[in-house]
Amino acid sequence: MQTHSHLRQLAILSTLLCTPAISFAQNVQATANNIEYPKGLTNWRVIGTSIRSDNNTQRVILGNSIAIKAARANTGKQEWPKGTILAKLVWKNDTLATWKAATVPGDFVHAEIMLRDTKKYATTGGWGFARWTGLDLKPHSQDSNAGEACFTCHQAAKDTNYVFTVPAKLP
Numbered sequence: 001m002q003t004h005s006h007l008r009q010l011a012i013l014s015t016l017l018c019t020p021a022i023s024f025a026q027n028v029q030a031t032a033n034n035i036e037y038p039k040g041l042t043n044w045r046v047i048g049t050s051i052r053s054d055n056n057t058q059r060v061i062l063g064n065s066i067a068i069k070a071a072r073a074n075t076g077k078q079e080w081p082k083g084t085i086l087a088k089l090v091w092k093n094d095t096l097a098t099w100k101a102a103t104v105p106g107d108f109v110h111a112e113i114m115l116r117d118t119k120k121y122a123t124t125g126g127w128g129f130a131r132w133t134g135l136d137l138k139p140h141s142q143d144s145n146a147g148e149a150c151f152t153c154h155q156a157a158k159d160t161n162y163v164f165t166v167p168a169k170l171p
Contacts, residue, residue: 035130048168071167084116124151125162
């Protein structure tokens, strides 16, 4: 009996570990500047992370396959080719109940996307910008020029191709 129970527990655990996480990104509306939420984004690889102390949030920065290849190239000056998509998933910081020293993701805030196309987005440094808020991923703005506001902030990162993200060094 004990072995049967143990095998059942292993089967349940295996199913949980192998079942994809639930994604709320079904039928997400494109932003006013016609940028679509990337399909399969939650399966992309991590480029880096960041924490903003000014608004108590943390981010995981993901990239599509083009972005991952560029991030891993390690050429000294980060180049992002056409088709690169960088995504930031943002959560409010929270504290782990069982270990107060640990900061963990709390409420989901928004998803931000940067899409590289130097011709299409020439007026915004070669990047298209978009944001969706909440777990239901509602477009952040109904203004088709909302990307201009993102680009204004990204001026501070002009020397790094308007990208704040520093790819994490991997062993």
